[in-house]
Amino acid sequence: MDGKLIVFEGIEGCGKTTQLERSRQWLRTIQSADVISTREPGGTQLGASIRQLLLHSDDEPIHDRTELLLYAADRAQHVEHFLRPHLERGALILCDRYTDSTIAYQGYGRGLNFQLIDQLNQVATGGLQSDLTIWLDIDVEIGFERMKQRGKRDRIEQASLDFHRRVQMGFTKLAEENRDRIVRIDGSGSELTVAEQVKAALSQAFTRWGK
Numbered sequence: 001m002d003g004k005l006i007v008f009e010g011i012e013g014c015g016k017t018t019q020l021e022r023s024r025q026w027l028r029t030i031q032s033a034d035v036i037s038t039r040e041p042g043g044t045q046l047g048a049s050i051r052q053l054l055l056h057s058d059d060e061p062i063h064d065r066t067e068l069l070l071y072a073a074d075r076a077q078h079v080e081h082f083l084r085p086h087l088e089r090g091a092l093i094l095c096d097r098y099t100d101s102t103i104a105y106q107g108y109g110r111g112l113n114f115q116l117i118d119q120l121n122q123v124a125t126g127g128l129q130s131d132l133t134i135w136l137d138i139d140v141e142i143g144f145e146r147m148k149q150r151g152k153r154d155r156i157e158q159a160s161l162d163f164h165r166r167v168q169m170g171f172t173k174l175a176e177e178n179r180d181r182i183v184r185i186d187g188s189g190s191e192l193t194v195a196e197q198v199k200a201a202l203s204q205a206f207t208r209w210g211k
């Protein structure tokens, strides 16, 4: 495929949505190729309904396996109806969360079986991996403080500090195990400082890809 898939990952409040938007604006000024952004869950019309169920439904408790399957369903739809078609026509896609979030949240966070998660990720993506994943690494306490300042929290943001610590450990392990794909960036600095580091990581990747 001609396009590239660049994913932003991290715990709640790490600043990935902010940095993704800054990167999109920067890339549009330097790249003539088209740059588009998307997110999981919720990158398609069906996905938007799944996102609503996952994050804002409090009608009844969602079982951990149900949660896992809903994220997988959102991803399957996103890959087939959004990511693949745009990659095939050569787009540069910036995606807010992807498969590593499932390993970190449902695997390390909820304690679901890693083999099962890998199988579901495989089914949902058909093998489509990110070309580059930017992991914004911050302390759980800093992320929590940022989310508190922002106000109302969704279902997963309301989970315990221990849960989010396990998720953070998950991202740390994933980065250690996938050094060729995941770039760690210290997300605790100012928006501008972090943006400079993200730009440097993106520039290095473009050089590698000959873009």
Ligand code: T5A
Residues within 6 Å of the ligand: 010, 011, 012, 013, 014, 015, 016, 017, 018, 019, 040, 041, 071, 096, 097, 098, 099, 101, 102, 103, 105, 106, 146, 147, 150, 156, 157, 187, 188, 189, 190, 191, 192, 194
């Ligand atoms: N999930 C997702 C799973 O459990 N499994 C999965 O497979 C997938 C795909 C998705 C939720 O679903 C879970 C993970 C999530 O809980 P989301 O929309 O990605 O939801 O949710 P969040 O991670 O909560 O994303 P947010 O957009 O809410 O937070 P971000 O992206 O981490 O942070 P951002 O950029 O919105 O910033 C948060 C606040 O901090 C400020 C911002 O202004 C904002 O107020 N901020 C900074 N403040 C100081 N210094 C900086 N450098 C700052 N950068 C941002």
